[in-house]
Amino acid sequence: LVLILDFGSQYTHLITRRIRSLSVFSLCISGTSPLKSITDLNPRVIILSGGPHSVHAPNAPCFPDGFIEYVESKGVFVLGICYGLQLIVERLGGSVRVGEKQEYGRMEIEVERACGLFGGSKKVGDKQVVWMSHGDEAVKLPDGFEVVARSQQGTVAAVTHSPEGMETLRYFLFDICGVTAGWKMEDVLDEEIKVIQGKVGPEDHVICALSGGVDSTVAATLVHKAIGDRLHCVFVDNGLLRYKERERVMETFERDLHLPVTCVDATEQFLSKLKGVVDPEMKRKIIGKEFICIFDDFAQHLERDLGKIAVYLVQGTLYPDVIESCPPPGSGRTHSHTIKSHHNVGGLPKDMKLKLIEPLKLLFKDEILAVPTAFLKRHPFPGPGLAVRVLGDVTEGNALEILRQVDEIFIQSIKDAGIYDSIWQAFAVFLPIRSVGVQGDQRTHSHVVALRAVTSQDGMTADWYNFEHKFLDDVARKICNSVRGVNRVVQDITSKPPSTIEWE
Ligand code: XMP
Numbered sequence: 001l002v003l004i005l006d007f008g009s010q011y012t013h014l015i016t017r018r019i020r021s022l023s024v025f026s027l028c029i030s031g032t033s034p035l036k037s038i039t040d041l042n043p044r045v046i047i048l049s050g051g052p053h054s055v056h057a058p059n060a061p062c063f064p065d066g067f068i069e070y071v072e073s074k075g076v077f078v079l080g081i082c083y084g085l086q087l088i089v090e091r092l093g094g095s096v097r098v099g100e101k102q103e104y105g106r107m108e109i110e111v112e113r114a115c116g117l118f119g120g121s122k123k124v125g126d127k128q129v130v131w132m133s134h135g136d137e138a139v140k141l142p143d144g145f146e147v148v149a150r151s152q153q154g155t156v157a158a159v160t161h162s163p164e165g166m167e168t169l170r171y172f173l174f175d176i177c178g179v180t181a182g183w184k185m186e187d188v189l190d191e192e193i194k195v196i197q198g199k200v201g202p203e204d205h206v207i208c209a210l211s212g213g214v215d216s217t218v219a220a221t222l223v224h225k226a227i228g229d230r231l232h233c234v235f236v237d238n239g240l241l242r243y244k245e246r247e248r249v250m251e252t253f254e255r256d257l258h259l260p261v262t263c264v265d266a267t268e269q270f271l272s273k274l275k276g277v278v279d280p281e282m283k284r285k286i287i288g289k290e291f292i293c294i295f296d297d298f299a300q301h302l303e304r305d306l307g308k309i310a311v312y313l314v315q316g317t318l319y320p321d322v323i324e325s326c327p328p329p330g331s332g333r334t335h336s337h338t339i340k341s342h343h344n345v346g347g348l349p350k351d352m353k354l355k356l357i358e359p360l361k362l363l364f365k366d367e368i369l370a371v372p373t374a375f376l377k378r379h380p381f382p383g384p385g386l387a388v389r390v391l392g393d394v395t396e397g398n399a400l401e402i403l404r405q406v407d408e409i410f411i412q413s414i415k416d417a418g419i420y421d422s423i424w425q426a427f428a429v430f431l432p433i434r435s436v437g438v439q440g441d442q443r444t445h446s447h448v449v450a451l452r453a454v455t456s457q458d459g460m461t462a463d464w465y466n467f468e469h470k471f472l473d474d475v476a477r478k479i480c481n482s483v484r485g486v487n488r489v490v491q492d493i494t495s496k497p498p499s500t501i502e503w504e
Helices: 012-021 035-041 067-074 083-091 165-176 185-199 214-230 245-256 267-274 280-306 399-416 469-482
Strands: 002-006 026-030 045-048 077-080 095-111 127-140 149-151 205-210 231-237 261-265 310-314 355-357 425-439 442-456 462-464 486-491
Touching: 002 012, 002 035, 012 026, 012 165, 026 035, 035 067, 045 083, 077 083, 077 165, 083 095, 083 127, 185 214, 205 214, 205 280, 214 231, 214 310, 231 245, 231 280, 245 261, 261 280, 267 280, 280 310, 399 425, 399 442, 399 469, 425 486, 442 469, 469 486
Parallel strands: 002 026, 002 045, 045 077, 205 231, 205 310, 231 261, 310 355, 442 486
Antiparallel strands: 095 127, 095 149, 425 442, 442 462
């Protein structure tokens, strides 16, 4: 096992994922975890991540007491990256200070001493391009440490997110630490199926709310493999879904994945509660509450009508949701393990007494390969559905219907242009205003729709996608020509921040 101790770098998850891609199992825990959490995992290699702090800051995160003694006594290999390197230097009697020149972005480093980290390929004086992002630097190394490379500015360099970064990781793990590759994603899935089979008793039933998204679908597929039709899935049509989404999603569940899914049509229930509501937070609360009622009713129906008692609840929690990280100062993030509800809006009722099954909790999103690829590659869709994309009252006029048609044209055009997979998320927004237009020699006073497409890694930050002008021209023309009630199309060209991805 390769254990990554996270000190808050943006790239910690990436390192964990990269190591797995070398067929070596890696896990990531908070850099300030108790020593027992580290020793229990019995890692052969520990990587201390970078982070936004300075080792001299008052609350700078640090590995637990006894860590150095533990790695020394057990002969655990340790690699420090940026902050991780500076922590080691500081704790072992070297010193770190604020660098005279801060180094951000692409830099060259020069090899000062042949070292296993560079394999046999780099000689003294050879250069390597790396990505740097640091303010502090190590100025005095602890006894027994040697500088193997320096940046152009003379800083002792650690390799991060760099063209030869993978090579360096490979040399480190296989040549220096003697780790053997052999870990496979499928092993984790097989293991997880066995765990579920051992956990769920022969009379126990399991329920799962499917959102139509990738995570809950894959989680349900695995549990279904483990316990068959003792799994009961529910898919709720809340009236806020996209064009033909219910039919398409149900078809995938039934035809491609053979999942036992009950589809509940709750359109009336949701839309009647949302009538007249324009405040986005209020909309979310109402939607969350209704989801819970339906879910509760479903569990009761199983027990009352079918005599099947649900003991477990499947959640599509992924590894990044489970990792306890050291949040950067001021980020507002906490160390807590957040349980993701199936719709992320209201959470599940506290008194449901269901125990959780989270079969994907050790996996990254791109590691989930058990479902058809087309399904995996769907853009994310928010739990509250089109309610966050119709600004104002969702029941006003035929806002939802107009939005569905516009969205479908936009998404289909993106697919036809072959750029769906280059975009992280694309959708249309219905604005609660009208503007004047002229269509067929007539003045119109119709609706405005906005198109939004972004690129992103995780939805936390995003940039707007730059379409070709011809593409935009074609889409706008198609929308105004075929969707009644729309005479103006605008494009959202803001990044996140300052905007969010959804308009709400
Ligand atoms: P924002 O609008 O906050 O969205 O920039 C970031 C990402 O989160 C999605 N999103 C949600 N997903 N339940 C979800 O499952 C929600 O309540 C929710 N709100 C926003 C949004 O679509 C984007 O991908």
